Amino acid sequence: MSDDTALVFADLADAFSALEAARGSPKQVRREFSRFVGLTQRLTAAMRKDFSAHHGGAWVASDFPGWNGVTELFKVLRNEEEHQHPIFLSVHERRFYLLPGQPNQLFPFEGTWVLSDQLTDSPIGGAINFYPNDPASGQATEPVAPVRIEYQYLVQPRTEAISKRLQAIGTTDMHVLSKTCLATLSDYYEYFRLQIEQPG
Numbered sequence: 001m002s003d004d005t006a007l008v009f010a011d012l013a014d015a016f017s018a019l020e021a022a023r024g025s026p027k028q029v030r031r032e033f034s035r036f037v038g039l040t041q042r043l044t045a046a047m048r049k050d051f052s053a054h055h056g057g058a059w060v061a062s063d064f065p066g067w068n069g070v071t072e073l074f075k076v077l078r079n080e081e082e083h084q085h086p087i088f089l090s091v092h093e094r095r096f097y098l099l100p101g102q103p104n105q106l107f108p109f110e111g112t113w114v115l116s117d118q119l120t121d122s123p124i125g126g127a128i129n130f131y132p133n134d135p136a137s138g139q140a141t142e143p144v145a146p147v148r149i150e151y152q153y154l155v156q157p158r159t160e161a162i163s164k165r166l167q168a169i170g171t172t173d174m175h176v177l178s179k180t181c182l183a184t185l186s187d188y189y190e191y192f193r194l195q196i197e198q199p200g
Contacts, residue, residue, distance in 0.1 A: 012043060015032060019032040033087060037081065040181060040185060050196065066188060070184065071185070073165045076161055077155075084159065089153050090113060091113045092112045093111060095130070095148075097132065106147065129143040130143060130146070155177065
């Protein structure tokens with residue numbers, strides 16, 4: 001098996017793991033997502049080189065039958081980041097609160113922060129205070145802390161081409177998109193291994 005392709009694929013899998021681990025920091029999520037995007041395209045470049053060295057012919061990536069809208073999005077994202085704009089993200093925050101007098105019932109409160117500072121380490125875009133009403137008096141109580149907070153990191157489209165592709169896919173969640181892309185590229189990597197093992 002070719003060392004370059006195997007190395008780039010291992011880097012790609014590691015980049016996805018780093019993206020998953022970076023959820024607490026928008027700055028790190030953006031950086032790891034950008035790295036992941038770049039590696040998705042570097043994988044095919046390594047395959048072209050290795051296939052040519054092994055078989056003397058050209059690697060035809062378009063022959064792989066598994067390409068989809070998500071992998072096409074990553075190709076466009078990489079080109080736009082390289083030639084036009086860095087990738088930007090927004091943060092969708094969900095806070096879950098316990099309601100007084102209603103055990104085991106969570107009240108969700110959510111919003112999306114469009115980050116003006118793409119280098120922020122904190123996903124919190126502003127202060128959210130929840131003042132539930134006391135069930136007996138009907139009066140607002142002291143603010144309560146959330147029992148759980150969740151963050152989704154969203155691709156902030158900077159061009160119409162990206163916006164249209166995201167609408168067609170149905171999600172802007174960076175982690176969901178990356179997981180889908182990695183699953184396809186894992187199949188692509190296995191396809192490459194089968195092809196390169198064929199007699200030249």
